[in-house]
Amino acid sequence: MLRLAFGRPWRQTEGMLRSIMDLLGLDLPVPYHTTFSHRSADLGVATALRKASGPIHVVIDSTGLKVFGAGDWLHEKHGGKPRRSWRKLHLVVDPDRCEIFVSELTTTDDGDASLVGPLLD
Known part of the structure; x- marks a missing residue:
């Protein structure tokens, strides 16, 4: 409860x-x-989270994440030029409640501006 x-x-x-x-x-x-x-799940109690009573303000941001794999270990052991693999994590956050509404993980090919519409839908 x-x-x-x-x-x-x-x-x-x-x-x-x-x-x-x-x-x-x-x-x-x-x-x-x-x-x-x-x-x-067995209680049968409605567990809906609190809904916003009016408009809310959100912050949209993204950050780059490095994907580690077997290639990184080989590079450390034997040297050579590593292949870097990156992903972007896009977030829609309510700064007042510190709550993440939407998250989307994409490749670095997708720009930040191109995801604003889909993230807000």
């Missing part, structure tokens, strides 16, 4: 419970978020 009260996903609810236990100085086990998810 904490998830519904605070309108957070299971993973964040698990983290909040762990923080509460730490603050209270209790050494009680907290179930993993997957346990919450599996057991809540």
Whole structure:
């Protein structure tokens, strides 16, 4: 029920419970978020997260991520020019609630501006 009260996903609810236990100085086990998810499916309780009551402001940004693989180890061991493999992670974030609404992982061929429309849909 904490998830519904605070309108957070299971993973964040698990983290909040762990923080509460730490603050209270209790050494009680907290179930993993997957346990919450599996057991809540049998409850039949509506688990819709809080909906925005009006317009919201979002921030759209992207960052490059290096993909590591076997080629990197070979380069470290034997030298030579490595093949660099990159991906771009595009995010739509609500800065007020620190919540990620949309994420999209693409190749570096896709530009930031070309994904603004699809990310907002």
